[in-house]
Amino acid sequence: MTMTQAHSRTRVCLDRPEDSEKFVKLLNSDGTTDKFILENFDGSLKVDARSLLGVIYASVEWAGETYLVNTSRDAVYPAGIREFYI
Numbered sequence: 001m002t003m004t005q006a007h008s009r010t011r012v013c014l015d016r017p018e019d020s021e022k023f024v025k026l027l028n029s030d031g032t033t034d035k036f037i038l039e040n041f042d043g044s045l046k047v048d049a050r051s052l053l054g055v056i057y058a059s060v061e062w063a064g065e066t067y068l069v070n071t072s073r074d075a076v077y078p079a080g081i082r083e084f085y086i
Helices: 017-028 052-061 079-084
Strands: 010-012 036-039 046-048 066-070
Touching (some): 010 079, 046 052
Antiparallel strands (some): 010 066
């Protein structure tokens, strides 16, 4: 019997272009192959959180309602990302 993990996500704030750049840099230097996505409030729209273009899009289109998800390991995020938590 295989148990699936509950879907866990963390709300993040990426208000400025500098935030998006730093966020992507932190994710891309975390040393893992984990798959990170950003999604909107209801999870219907998703972008690759390791992509600067995707993160900028999410920060503009979903301002205030942007959530980070690690689809490889539920609720495991790099420590440096905490500064973007809401």
